[in-house]
Amino acid sequence: MWKPDRQSKKPLYEQIADHLEKRIAYSEFPPGSLLPSERKLAEQLGVNRSTVILAFAELRSMGIIESRTGSGTRVSRTKWGATPKHTPNWNRYAEGGSFLPNLPFLRKIRDALSQDPSLIDFASGELAADLAPLDEIAALMREHHYTSYLGYDNPQGYIPLRQSLVDYLQKYRGIQTTESSIMITSGSQQSLYLITQCLLSPGDAVAIEDPSYCYSLPMFQSAGLRLFRLPIDQYGVHPEDIRELYKKHRIKMVFLNPNFQNPTGAVISSERREQLFSVASELGLPIVEDDPFSLTAFEGTAPAPLKSMDSNGNILYIGSFSKIAASGLRIGWMVAPNSIVQRLADARQQMDFGLSVIPQQVAAQFIKSDYFQPHLDRLQIQLQFKRDLLIESLRRELGDQISFVTPQGGLHLWCMLTPKVPDGKLLDEAIRRGVAFVPGSVYGSDSGFVRFTYARAKTEEIESGIAKFAEALHSLTD
Template sequence: MWKPDRQSKQPLFQQIADDLERRISYGEFPPGSLLPSERKLAEQLGVNRSTVIMAFAELRSLGIIESQIGSGTRVSKYKWGVTPKHTPNWHRYAEGGSFLPNVPFLRRIREALGQRPSLIDFASGELAANLSPIDEITTLMNENQYTAYLGYDNPQGYVPLRQTLVSYLRQYRGIQTTESSILITSGSQQSLYLITQCLLSPGDAVAIEDPSYCYSLPMFQSAGLQLFRLPVDCKGIRPDDIRSLYKKHRIKMVFINPNFQNPTGTVLDSERRIQLLNVASELGLPIVEDDPFSLTAYDGTPPLPLKSMDPIGSILYIGSFSKIAASGLRIGWMIAPHSVVERLADARQQMDFGLSVFPQQVAGQFLKSPFFDPHLERLRMQLLFKRDVLIEALQRELPGLVEFTVPQGGLHLWCKLVPEIHDGKLLEEAIRRGVVFVPGSVYGSDSGFVRFTFARPDTEEIVSGISKFAEALRSIIN
């Protein structure tokens, strides 16, 4: 992102006006389109709002832009030709389409992080750079040749990675499968997208944990699905709830994250697992099991997935490299019956023609390398340490004001705030003080819950982040 040069002799406002004129003339902002607001541009460029106001005045005097009170600042239409030519109404196209935008809180968080990379980030559900196996992967890349083939990949994904996953899934997840039952995807996100787009139809009813990260994904609504809730208590969902939802709404599929559930951290009770599988087989109901966090179990004994006890094939299993190693490789996998894998691989070809081979080669090498086990061990210890730093900070800064159950794995701490607060107000106060988190309502819960991801910030950031968060919270309850 371009920033004005404070050493230059040219005034800041003039630099900004010149840059905007260039961006307008290159089509980033076509004739008739809306410019970002003065406030937003000032934040992006790190200048006072008055400087942006002067830059806008300069462009207005040249006839390049026009401002109207209440409708913002637009690129002038008539500057660009003798006859009144028409640029497409891009804004209307961008607003159209049946695909819904991300939820507002998440867009706000992304915007804030984009503008101020120094924000302490309890929001992004990913590992810190120093928890990712960067050195190990660099070593593997230096030892191996990754460029033998640069053509399109197999529609189901790179065959050697699928072969590695067959062993990985048996050894680490207790799952027996075949390489032709595996589809490599761009993380769990793409697995879920393919399932909601290709196996379900508009109007279909599905059941989802409450709360659940699924509520943060507008893809369920974009696909026209009706969502029904399965409340999560300290032992996870109650399988009987599925039976009654099925009777009332003929639900077509159940989405569940049984191990260290996102956001609550809950592990589904073992008795309920058996009940759940019985309900599924009784109703012939498919269950989508998302299993990204299991290997982070802090005590080193990851709970097994439902899929490992699924004799009749009720379960579509989703796994990922993102939360145990590196989200930036964009490697996930799905295990499904032959007919489903074929269908989804065909659809994915139409969407993006499959994944790049490189990251698949790298992920496969890492999973079968001697680096993997020590990496997991280190990851678990550091996550446990960070969890405890976070909990201590919360107890110190907000005694009596937050409640939570201590998670035994995963990247998140789910907190209930004791005072009644307004989610959006708290988020804005926190951003103002330099920290972001995800309000619980993003996950479908009532106002007054918060998800803190402790995997991304370092321990010092956790301490100062919670201190800033505490200030923000106190500022709105007083």
């Protein structure tokens, strides 16, 4: 974010006025649009409010902005002369369309993290740089000559990557498939987006876990789907609840995260997995299995995915490198019947003509290289260490004011707070003190739950981050 140069000879208020004038000229603030308040702009730019008042006065003197008591400061509609100019009402366009914006809490967290990189980040659901295989990928890029062809690739995905995934899925997840049944995506969210847009219709009823990461994705509501919840405990969903929802609402699809569920860390028990298959087969009901965390299992291996037991073709299986390697590669995949793969590949081709071939080549080399297994071993050790450090810090700072079930894999710790405080106030106070987390209501829970991601924060930040969170909580309860 731009900030004025305190070493410049030009006064700060003039720098701010020039910067705002440029943004207005570039139509970032169209005529009639509301500017940030003096107080908010001063906080963003790290200056006194009086400096912003002077900058606004400068712009008002030039007829660029106008202020009215109770209505704030807006860009003048006649700033380029006496004759009004007809411009689109961009605010109306921004509020229109069928694709809904992110939830307010998520937008607030994203804005806070972008404006203040020093915030301790327990919110972002991705690996920190020190957990990603940066050196290994750099070595692969030095060792291998990647394609000289930079045209559009196969919309279903780079064939050698799909071939490598056939071996990977068999070795690590016990899934037998062929390259023709695999589609490469930019990650799990694109897989979910394609499913909701192409395989379902507005008004269709679907079932999601409660709480669920899916609840935080407006794409379901954007697609016009009716969401029905499946309560989970530490052993996952209750299969009979699916039967009841089918009877009452004729649900058309079920979305599950069976291993180290986001956000709770729950693992569906083997008994319930068998029952799930029985119910799904009886009803002819598709299950979308999102499996991003299994290879992070801390002790032994995670339970086999539902897809590995799928002899009837009920399961659409989604995987990704984002939680085990690097989110920046933007590599995910879907295993599905070939007719579904072809349908979704056709839709994705209309969106972007397929993914960049170079990250796909890197991923194909990485999963079959000698670097991959040692990276997984190191990742599991480091994640477990961070999890234990987070738990130790929470117990020291909050004691019996917080409770949780210790996850055996994944990136998240799901907690219930004994003091009941409003989610919004707790988040604001935590951000003010320098730490970010995700309120449980983002995932459909009642107030009083929080999700901490231990993969993103630096190891040396975890203890101080939890101390700041505890201070925020106590400031609202003492």
